Amino acid sequence: MKPKQTQLERIKGKLKRDGFITRNECINLPYNKITRLSQYIMLLRQQGYEIDMKEVRDEKGLDTIYTLVKKPAEKEFKIIERNGERVAIIVNKNAEIQH
Helix, strand or coil: CCCCCCHHHHHHHHHHHHCEEEHHHHHCCCCCCCCCHHHHHHHHHHCCCEEEEEEEEECCEEEEEEEEEECCCCEEEEEEEECCEEEEEEEECCCECCC
16 A cells, blocks of 8 residues: 655645646645645745746636746766766756646
């Protein structure tokens, strides 16, 4: 049996899969409602995610849409030889989102 995902993991997965998440869809989940979406968005931004926010009005009222613009750069380690010593360097991969 798979362990349950945390709310942050569920939000991150939805953003990666669909490119956006809304406040109303999180509040209206049939189980384990996510009521602190803006807090999780702030945490993802601190982890390097670039996320845009837009407020919209629809037939149900006001909603907030968070759109994933850029994921944090993936880091890759490479070992190089410098002056006879082996040194590890970090290489960032491009993380732009293609829409």
